[in-house]
Structure formats: C-alpha cells, structure tokens
Amino acid sequence: MEALRQPKMPVQEREEAVKCQLCERTAATNLCVYHQMAMERVKEAYPLWVSAYGSIGWKEYLDNVKRNVQTGRWAKETAEFLEKIE
C-alpha cells in the first residue's frame, strides 16, 4: 500500500488583492493598515472632541481634523474618506 500522500493542491494565488481606497497599497479590507490605523485614531478622538467642545457634529469634527495643522497626512486622508462615505 502506498502511503497516503498529501494531495498537491495548487496554491491559489490571491489575485484579487484589494487596494486601499486612499493609496496604492495592498489592503486586507478597503483600507491599508496605515489608513486603517488612522481611521481608528480619528474615530477614537471624536468623543474627546465632543467632551472638549461641547457638541460637535461628526462632519464638523472631520472638517476640523482635516484643517488641523497637527493632523498627519494619513488622518487627513482618512477624514476626507469618512466624509465621503458618511
């Protein structure tokens, strides 16, 4: 009896690698890890802004994020993206 061989399955190339919607990087979802991280931060910071400024709308917040000189490039692009999809 021939020993059971591992069937040689052709390794499926992940041809349909998704591209980040904001840059050219390959992404697991619609955003690459960098933009994903930036989005997390933008979303996390929102409640802080609300408590600091009283009531601030989501769009108004995103607008502030974009115009803030201290906002990094990733976060700015993410804020623009969030504005578009909201």
Ligand SMILES: [Zn+2]
């Ligand atoms: Zn990206």
